[in-house]
Amino acid sequence: MKTLFQYNWQVRNDWFAWCEDVPEDELLKARIGGVGGILETLFHIVYMEYSWIHSVMQGKAEFEQEPFEAYRSVRQVRDLSIQFHAEVEPFVKLWSSEMELKELTLLRNNGEWITYKHGEIMRHVIAHEIHHIGQLSVWAREIGREPITANLLRRGLFD
């Protein structure tokens, strides 16, 4: 579990560095698929991880979900990622197999109550980020740039 979070955090930071060399209008441009565009998709990844792990699973304060409009620069989204990461990382580091089946009951937007297992939510957060990063890789090629590698090997995650 922890390894895939570490992987996501490494890849996300690589993408923030990648963004530094890309004109801001390309990062903000509305694109097909994903969430809005390159920077908004990164914002979405950052926000969703925090929302599930900090607010929903731990019941802590929700992010005043300002619209993406308030975070329209790489610096702002990366700063938000750093801020949220400090809240998320301790929970991930303390994860243990006993937490897998802990239940969480939520009211869905459609008015139904639903019960999730903590392990289910953690894997959802992992897959969510990898999926959206896959979308970024297509958009990177569309603007003629090499995407960040999705390779998990040789990242020192098992050293």
Next chain:
Amino acid sequence: MKTLFQYNWQVRNDWFAWCEDVPEDELLKARIGGVGGILETLFHIVYMEYSWIHSVMQGKAEFEQEPFEAYRSVRQVRDLSIQFHAEVEPFVKLWSSEMELKELTLLRNNGEWITYKHGEIMRHVIAHEIHHIGQLSVWAREIGREPITANLLRRGLFD
């Protein structure tokens, strides 16, 4: 570990079903990002999982890697997926935490020897598939179709 493989297999099968309603020329069309196009990316996912788990980790026979040219229909790629799945699934089902740190030393294409942990390879295979599926979701939108959901929740994976 097993849950994320189950997730990938469900999502992959949903994509094969999705392909049934899409004209074949759209599935075969060369696209930017990913591996060639929609069907070739699915072929690549199927092949890579088999290659790592069947051939590399278990040292069994390699797939005579016929080029994708020999699998240019949904039926053929799905049949290959079913065939390979029968080889891959038992290994995943028997996975246990004791296998995490088992080492595998390989000669890379660049002539260097490298040692991976089994747990590292398994997570690489998981992330590899989710990443490429993210690419399919962009291409689906580009041809005006709703992609298969990447949501891991409510798939019955923890029932």
